[in-house]
Amino acid sequence: MTTAIGPADEAVLDTEAPWRRLSPRMLAVHPVLELRRLIVPLLALLVGAQNGNSGEGGWWALGIGVLGIGLGFLRYFTTSFRITPTHVQVKRGLLRRRVLTVPRDRIRTVDVTSNLLHRIFGLARVTVGTGQTDKKNDGVKLDGLSAAAAENLHRELLHRPAAKQNLQTDAAVRPKPAEAPAETMLAKLDPAWIKYGPFTLSGLVAIGVLFGLGSRLVNEGHVDLGKIGYVHDTLDYLGRQALPVAILLVAAVVVVFTVIASTIGYVLTFWNFRLSRHDSGTLHVRRGLLTTRDTTIEERRLRGVELSEPLLLRSVRGARVLAIATGLRVGRGGDRGGSVLLPPAPRAIAAEVAGTVIGDAGPLTVALTPHGPRARRRRFTRAATVSGVLILIVLAVVLLGGAPWPAFWSALVLLPLGALLAFDRAASLGHALDEGWLVSRFGSVVRRRYVLRTDAVIGWNMRTSFFQRRAGLTTLVATTAGGHQRYALPDVPDAEALRVARAAVPGLLNQFLAD
Amino acid sequence: MHRVSPRAVWYWTARAAILWIVLIAPQVIWWLADSDGSALPHLIVGAVWLVLAAVHLVVMPQWRYRVHRWEATETAVYTQTGWLSQERRIAPISRVQTVDSERGPIEQLFKLANVTVTTASAAGPIKIDGLAAADADRLVADLTTRVGETTGDAT
Structure with a gap:
């Protein structure tokens, strides 16, 4: 028995609004997109053929790809959408017709993305976020609107009052940027920030992807790596070096590649970055070199900001800023990066921009209350436990599995490393309440400072493990409808946890917990 | 309580x-x-x-x-659960999205039911385990009326 509570959906739909289609130019894009998916099997086929093997998987992929292209064509004919004064409706599906209806006042974000191919044909993909926590339902996605129509739709949906209903079909859309609201620039990419690129490690991901691609090619093409002269020579060369030298050489190569790839990644993702505020009450993020991305966040959906400092970035005094908003879930597939408010940039600028976004610089600079010696001791105990267990495992492998003793000696390095980590984690811990903002900071590998509006806190979870209770500590978690959904203040002394929860949301706790 | x-x-x-x-x-x-x-x-x-x-x-x-305790007042719901690891959860009624009652096979055997109160946060569901079936029904009815009286979209 589930009782849904909320305003009843009367679904008074304006049947007058015309149904619109995607841009016909999408017919040209889709086959290419599908072909791009086939690149790996095709390459594998070619490589395989050269090596005198026939990769059967490749042929299969090819067949499926042809089917995909056909479906791509169909998608154009089966997708249509319309915008009534109160709702957005999308019809799609060939055999299973689905009509998705979204009330317009539930729309929280509009994201316009165009990759290189879209841009060549002047197209864009519009994703309308409704902030549903339901993972199966990924909201309204319209892939293949003409850029002008996308821009118009964007404006129509978010800059209320709604634009006039004179948009007939996609082709008939007049690119009329009529009522563009006044815009204030909050931040703009400074080319000097690109030097933070190498410290983001995004290149490691690229290396991982390349490695995966390579191994797939090798597998599907049945290539014997040892037979390729170049690879053979390199392995041979490494084999002749002493082990530490070989490890250093490989590490150096990985570092150089990561630096290059990270820098390229930074430029590709954040070129032309602009953060602006529209008078209609929206924040607007525009970025990208090849794939451009336009994200609009309604300010009334903004619940706070996150200042994130990964260890490497922190070492060069850099930071990035993310938005905490309802309708923007963090790090989920295509939504990943939808909440970026500032790319890695100097920390001072990041704090300043974050302060401007929430309209109060205080929470980002306010001195934080540390969590005290018991929380600090817990950081060290936990680090020591983890390193201890790992060292014991290595010892077991050495004793039982016959691994060489140097493995054990080098594992001992974990102890001082763990202590350093614990020291830094303890130093990161802190929280504050600052005029309607709940501030929490923790983490070492990625140190994050969360700034959350106290009226966005929709509940408290207070968790105590057995060991926490013995130390008199509580992990206070503020639950909210945006971002990570939960923002924690780890290991706060019991009394302080109650004080913070009471002060942030007055009148809630006192009914249940006395002093 | x-x-x-x-x-x-x-x-x-x-x-x-x-x-x-x-x-x-x-x-x-x-x-x-x-x-x-x-x-x-x-x-x-x-x-x-x-x-x-x-x-x-x-x-x-x-x-x-x-350890287990629960309380629903005019303005908030509170639970206390766990044994080795314990958790207290509080949500204001004004932020509640759904009230859900469930009776699994083992629960039916003991004439028990659980009530889950969800908020707009994925991290905030409040589950009251091991309620007598009649109490659970009454609680659901109470909460539903109280929640119905609040306004806004509870985010």
Whole structure:
């Protein structure tokens, strides 16, 4: 028995609004997109053929790809959408017709993305976020609107009052940027920030992807790596070096590649970055070199900001800023990066921009209350436990599995490393309440400072493990409808946890917990 | 502050017992199938499992019963759950999205039900376990009326 509570959906739909289609130019894009998916099997086929093997998987992929292209064509004919004064409706599906209806006042974000191919044909993909926590339902996605129509739709949906209903079909859309609201620039990419690129490690991901691609090619093409002269020579060369030298050489190569790839990644993702505020009450993020991305966040959906400092970035005094908003879930597939408010940039600028976004610089600079010696001791105990267990495992492998003793000696390095980590984690811990903002900071590998509006806190979870209770500590978690959904203040002394929860949301706790 | 139904102790015991049976059954089957080897290792491992299971089955439900509390006032819902690791959860009625009541097969056996109150946050559901079925129905009715009186989209 589930009782849904909320305003009843009367679904008074304006049947007058015309149904619109995607841009016909999408017919040209889709086959290419599908072909791009086939690149790996095709390459594998070619490589395989050269090596005198026939990769059967490749042929299969090819067949499926042809089917995909056909479906791509169909998608154009089966997708249509319309915008009534109160709702957005999308019809799609060939055999299973689905009509998705979204009330317009539930729309929280509009994201316009165009990759290189879209841009060549002047197209864009519009994703309308409704902030549903339901993972199966990924909201309204319209892939293949003409850029002008996308821009118009964007404006129509978010800059209320709604634009006039004179948009007939996609082709008939007049690119009329009529009522563009006044815009204030909050931040703009400074080319000097690109030097933070190498410290983001995004290149490691690229290396991982390349490695995966390579191994797939090798597998599907049945290539014997040892037979390729170049690879053979390199392995041979490494084999002749002493082990530490070989490890250093490989590490150096990985570092150089990561630096290059990270820098390229930074430029590709954040070129032309602009953060602006529209008078209609929206924040607007525009970025990208090849794939451009336009994200609009309604300010009334903004619940706070996150200042994130990964260890490497922190070492060069850099930071990035993310938005905490309802309708923007963090790090989920295509939504990943939808909440970026500032790319890695100097920390001072990041704090300043974050302060401007929430309209109060205080929470980002306010001195934080540390969590005290018991929380600090817990950081060290936990680090020591983890390193201890790992060292014991290595010892077991050495004793039982016959691994060489140097493995054990080098594992001992974990102890001082763990202590350093614990020291830094303890130093990161802190929280504050600052005029309607709940501030929490923790983490070492990625140190994050969360700034959350106290009226966005929709509940408290207070968790105590057995060991926490013995130390008199509580992990206070503020639950909210945006971002990570939960923002924690780890290991706060019991009394302080109650004080913070009471002060942030007055009148809630006192009914249940006395002093 | 309400305690849960005393029958919840039996419910938790039954639930844990099923888990232990699932864990121990394959080992018993192995013991029976493995006829030629020495029975000693099986006996030792079996004894250890049995002691662990017995301690868990005796201690856990009692401990839980002592910890578990719930309360729903005009403006908020509160629960206190767990045993080794404990958690207290509070949500204001004005932020509640759904009120959900469920009776699983084991719960029906003991005439119990649970009530889950969700908010707009994925991290915030409040689950009250081991309520007497009648209490659960009353709580759902109460909460639904109270929530219906609040306005806004509760985010």
